[in-house]
Structure formats: C-alpha cells, structure tokens
Amino acid sequence: MRERVVALATMKGGSGKSTVATCIAGYWWAKKRKTALIDADPQKSAARWLETGEALSGLRCEVANEKSISSKIEALLEEGYERIVIDTPGFRASVTDIALEHAGLCLIPVRPSPVDFEVAADKVDLIDKLRKAGAEGPVALRLLLTQVVRNSVVGRHMRNEMSHAGYKLMKSEICHRVGYTEAALMGSVPTLSQPRGAAALEIAALAQEADKILARS
Numbered sequence: 001m002r003e004r005v006v007a008l009a010t011m012k013g014g015s016g017k018s019t020v021a022t023c024i025a026g027y028w029w030a031k032k033r034k035t036a037l038i039d040a041d042p043q044k045s046a047a048r049w050l051e052t053g054e055a056l057s058g059l060r061c062e063v064a065n066e067k068s069i070s071s072k073i074e075a076l077l078e079e080g081y082e083r084i085v086i087d088t089p090g091f092r093a094s095v096t097d098i099a100l101e102h103a104g105l106c107l108i109p110v111r112p113s114p115v116d117f118e119v120a121a122d123k124v125d126l127i128d129k130l131r132k133a134g135a136e137g138p139v140a141l142r143l144l145l146t147q148v149v150r151n152s153v154v155g156r157h158m159r160n161e162m163s164h165a166g167y168k169l170m171k172s173e174i175c176h177r178v179g180y181t182e183a184a185l186m187g188s189v190p191t192l193s194q195p196r197g198a199a200a201l202e203i204a205a206l207a208q209e210a211d212k213i214l215a216r217s
C-alpha cells in the first residue's frame with residue numbers, strides 16, 4: 001500500500017520539507033482525497049501550522065516518533081486513507097528511515113545552492129545503500145527543487161547538475177513565493193487561500209506529478 005504514502009526527507013533544515021508536506025497534503029484534502037499528514041519532526045512545525053487557523057481543521061494530522069510511526073501509518077491505511085504525507089526531521093533520525101520503508105515516493109527538497117545539493121546527495125546515497133543492503137526502500141526517490149527564484153539561472157544550473165550526477169528530479173518545482181509564508185501564518189495552504197495564485201498552481205502540478213509516480217509504485 002506504499003502507493004498511498006509520500007515522505008518528505010532531507011537532513012538539511014530549512015529546505016522546505018514542512019512547507020511542501022503541508023501544502024501537498026492540503027491540496028489532496030481540498031480535492032476530497034482522504035488525506036492524513038503525519039508530523040514526525042519533534043519540532044512539530046507541520047502540526048503547528050494546521051493548528052494556527054481553522055482552514056485545515058478537517059485535515060487529519062498525527063504526530064509520530066520512531067516508536068509510533070509504523071503503527072500510525074498502518075492504522076491510517078487500514079482506515080482507508082488514500083494519501084498519507086509524512087514530514088520528517090532535518091537531522092539524521094531513525095523515524096525517517098522507518099517512514100521511508102513505508103513510502104511509495106520520497107521527495108527530497110533541495111534549494112538551488114550547492115550545499116543543499118550535497119546534503120540531498122548524501123541522503124540519496126544513504127537510501128541507495130539501504131536498498132543494496134536488502135532493506136526495503138521507497139519505490140521512487142525524487143529531488144524537488146524548492147525556493148527557486150524565478151527567472152534566475154541558478155535553478156536551471158542546479159537542475160542540470162543534479163541530473164548529470166544521475167539523480168531523478170521532479171519536473172515540477174517550487175518557487176520562492178510569499179504565498180507560502182502567508183498561508184503558514186494563516187494556518188492555510190495556497191490551494192485554499194489563493195486558489196488561482198501561482199503557488200496553488202505549482203502545488204497542484206506537483207501533486208499531480210506525484211500521483212502519476214505513486215500509481216506506478
């Protein structure tokens with residue numbers, strides 16, 4: 001049932017895990033898919049985001065740690081959740097490894113800076129090693145460019161570098177937009193707060209690309 005589970009993972013803090021996790025979960029939920037968000041980061045930024053306003057009060061959210069995450073995922077699957085989005089901590093943690101064992105798609109957000117790319121590459125190597133060692137791994141690993149400054153060459157340069165290095169990237173990318181921060185301040189997501197805005201459109205494109213990848217897993 002891993003085709004229903006998406007994890008956001010990278011050891012680099014500030015790369016956009018909680019933002020993408022909350023916005024994509026909010027998108028699926030707004031589109032009437034039975035969706036749950038699992039916040040596995042002890043900082044609980046995604047869970048707090050939902051608590052900030054009323055807009056997402058109907059979106060199921062579970063806080064989990066390494067002891068509880070497996071049973072929480074299994075319970076949600078059992079309850080018929082079609083999309084389970086997991087936000088993970090920005091440091092090496094076993095809760096992330098466990099999340100990845102259940103995921104059909106792992107999105108690794110990367111800001112267009114060489115440092116972020118190196119950290120993301122580390123994570124990808126780690127997952128590759130786990131897979132080779134015979135551990136269950138996620139079916140699909142994709143780097144996702146986030147906080148891209150529109151019309152800058154840096155994003156395009158990083159995209160080329162990453163694909164030359166052999167990593168798979170999502171075609172969609174997330175730009176640096178004030179709409180994300182505003183949505184977080186209101187406890188909402190762009191899909192609900194500015195449905196026709198650029199942020200909502202790029203989240204929709206990302207979710208639809210994720211749907212296609214999950215359908216193959």
Ligand SMILES: Nc1ncnc2c1ncn2[C@@H]1O[C@H](COP(=O)(O)OP(=O)(O)O)[C@@H](O)[C@H]1O
Pocket residue numbers: 012013014015016017018019020045090146147148174175176177178180181184
């Ligand atoms: N696409 C974006 N555009 C503008 N600001 C963003 C974007 N993504 C994240 N941020 C901001 O960057 C900071 C870190 O993002 P966050 O999602 O919390 O990263 P992580 O969970 O990986 O640590 C937050 O203040 C968030 O509002």
Ligand SMILES: [Mg+2]
Pocket residue numbers: 017018019041045046087088090
């Ligand atoms: Mg976070």
